[in-house]
Amino acid sequence: MSMVDITAKKAVYREAVAEGVIRLRPETIQRIRDRSVEKGDVIEVTKAAVALAVKKTSELLPLCHPIPITHVDIGFEFLGEDRIKLVVRVKTIAQTGVEMEALTGVVVGLLNIWDMVKKYEKDESGQYPETWIENIRVVSKVKSLHA
Amino acid sequence: MSMVDITAKKAVYREAVAEGVIRLRPETIQRIRDRSVEKGDVIEVTKAAVALAVKKTSELLPLCHPIPITHVDIGFEFLGEDRIKLVVRVKTIAQTGVEMEALTGVVVGLLNIWDMVKKYEKDESGQYPETWIENIRVVSKVKSLHA
Amino acid sequence: MSMVDITAKKAVYREAVAEGVIRLRPETIQRIRDRSVEKGDVIEVTKAAVALAVKKTSELLPLCHPIPITHVDIGFEFLGEDRIKLVVRVKTIAQTGVEMEALTGVVVGLLNIWDMVKKYEKDESGQYPETWIENIRVVSKVKSLHA
């Protein structure tokens, strides 16, 4: 096993967009929209968690190169009455791509949403029959000589 | 916003099992099974990444309480020819549950699989049209006075 | 040098409240109140940064014992037109107090406010003539057998 050798590669502009979806109860979605979740503002706290997670990627994935991050953008989209899509865009000037960074932002962001609304999603026996995360993808990757 | 007050709760036995699935090309799955992925042994490195991630949960999720982890068990299941299911079980004696820890193990483990097989999943323009993560769930939670 | 030996001490209820103040331009304070700061919602992101920082205390201070945190509460108070006071309360059941944890939450929270409004505080030469942090104190410490 080894971390791929990128020593001789040129640092160029890289961008990656990843996304994923969390399925929640409609009442929970409504609370998030109303900013009435008891633990705090889900959207804003999730943004902070995503930005920090993107920067932690190479600490979580053993073979991921540590790379500078020059931009993180985070978007939310409400799909129907029971889903939130989280979209994370990451930019860098580096020798390797940032899709793992964008994906790490997405999964940690979706988990943070879950963590903040646990109370509203559990059934009477403490299980989560109606909560799941799905459709985590890399939407696009860009690599070019100019930003 | 605040981290829920669990000061007065009694530390009891807690267990959570979470799972998730990554969809890969059949040829990539075959390489993982043959242990012929160039970056190393995907299953074993993923286990290490999961165990470390479980312990990092409260660093990733702002409102998650730091809790002792007394056991982590990690399982893989090959579903059909193009999917791997990752199952993570976490145990503790604590004042709050460990479902976020089990989920964190699952998502970081699935991302690590992706990271190690990127080369075999990218198309000629560097995109990932056939790779995604899906069906991340809490399978079960247990809470009882005795381990 | 050594980390004080607390092995034989009994874990009891502990609570600490710390606070501190950041001085900003009145226009910046107004932007924070209006939630019109370009980088995001200063109050909400700061809460996330505080909660995470409290949990990182023993990683930052070499001789600080790692202790479980059972509650973090974060409050903001606008003082006059040019100051924000940040108050952080931390609880635990542990063998040693949590004042360093509360203080760490306060200083990181105040720095996060600064980081998010840098643009509005710099003068034309990039300096910060009107920005400072002051009056960081431990407001109270509690130690008792019952929570």
Place this chain on the structure above:
Amino acid sequence: MSMVDITAKKAVYREAVAEGVIRLRPETIQRIRDRSVEKGDVIEVTKAAVALAVKKTSELLPLCHPIPITHVDIGFEFLGEDRIKLVVRVKTIAQTGVEMEALTGVVVGLLNIWDMVKKYEKDESGQYPETWIENIRVVSKVKSLHA
């Protein structure tokens, strides 16, 4: 919310100096000067804590870019009989400034001083009536094409 896009900015020489003051009892200050604090050498341990904290800045502040640090210098000044001023200088070649890094070094360093002398600052009820941190400022920022 997003991390400001610095992708297209040129990496140039940057320097920032920040400072802050801790107020302690004169007897505590004397112990620090005599290197007779029981927990160890306050000045030297604080230097280590500052250097590590400077490097952790982007892990603590969600929207702070991770940047390389090429120099950290740490100075102490005794003010009167009851105050210590801590001054931290940070240098880099980067696309954005290092004032948050210098400030992070200052606040963590001041907290470390506090942590090491807690015993001498507490009153009989465990409170800190005579201890506080004040006057945390960015003293200067430099940005130029040449180091």
Place this chain on the structure above:
Amino acid sequence: MSMVDITAKKAVYREAVAEGVIRLRPETIQRIRDRSVEKGDVIEVTKAAVALAVKKTSELLPLCHPIPITHVDIGFEFLGEDRIKLVVRVKTIAQTGVEMEALTGVVVGLLNIWDMVKKYEKDESGQYPETWIENIRVVSKVKSLHA
């Protein structure tokens, strides 16, 4: 104390190789070779631990500069019937060398081997009379204008 000023140094190609040896019981070595250690595959998990540790070097050593890592290669050699040598090669394009990174990979890797085989190395009173780590060295350092 200060972190050496490397601001004006040119980033050039750097490489370092470090190694170290762990002495274990012959039966333990045999288990590692057979991949029959109960805790998992020692070689593969150690590789993951080494790669992550190399990236953590500047968090562990206060005066170590954070530098990009462009390659990590990890090798194992069985010496006689009772020793394993671990060799770690690290590459970068940076202003300072990577020997501390290679050494950090070696010591954490050797400790991970120990951690995974504790059960087979302890005597009946829980001591480790036959286990030790030795001969940790920098084998070579390279610095040149071209990778």
Place this chain on the structure above:
Amino acid sequence: MSMVDITAKKAVYREAVAEGVIRLRPETIQRIRDRSVEKGDVIEVTKAAVALAVKKTSELLPLCHPIPITHVDIGFEFLGEDRIKLVVRVKTIAQTGVEMEALTGVVVGLLNIWDMVKKYEKDESGQYPETWIENIRVVSKVKSLHA
């Protein structure tokens, strides 16, 4: 692979002492004793690095349980004219032993000594022909019902 299940084990008093030796040039040892090493006070900075490293053990070793640390004690012994022995004692009340924590403190401490005296140990081609780390051992482990 799994992290050993310690859920049902009772938390009892645990103590471990580990040690290791670094071989340096006699002139370097003299500088350390004289506290004339340019980078700072090697003994004091090393103590800080050891205390922090002990607390990071479970982040470095994938299968190591996170456990509370209630005491760390760090000692130095000069052996002859060219060696320093570092001894680290760790205590806890936990379900598993702390020998990996003591060992982690030792290896990171020895690396920190090396890092601070690199300049005096390198030969004219930048190599370290006279520097090595040796004899890292667990000196003793204690486990008992009472601290």
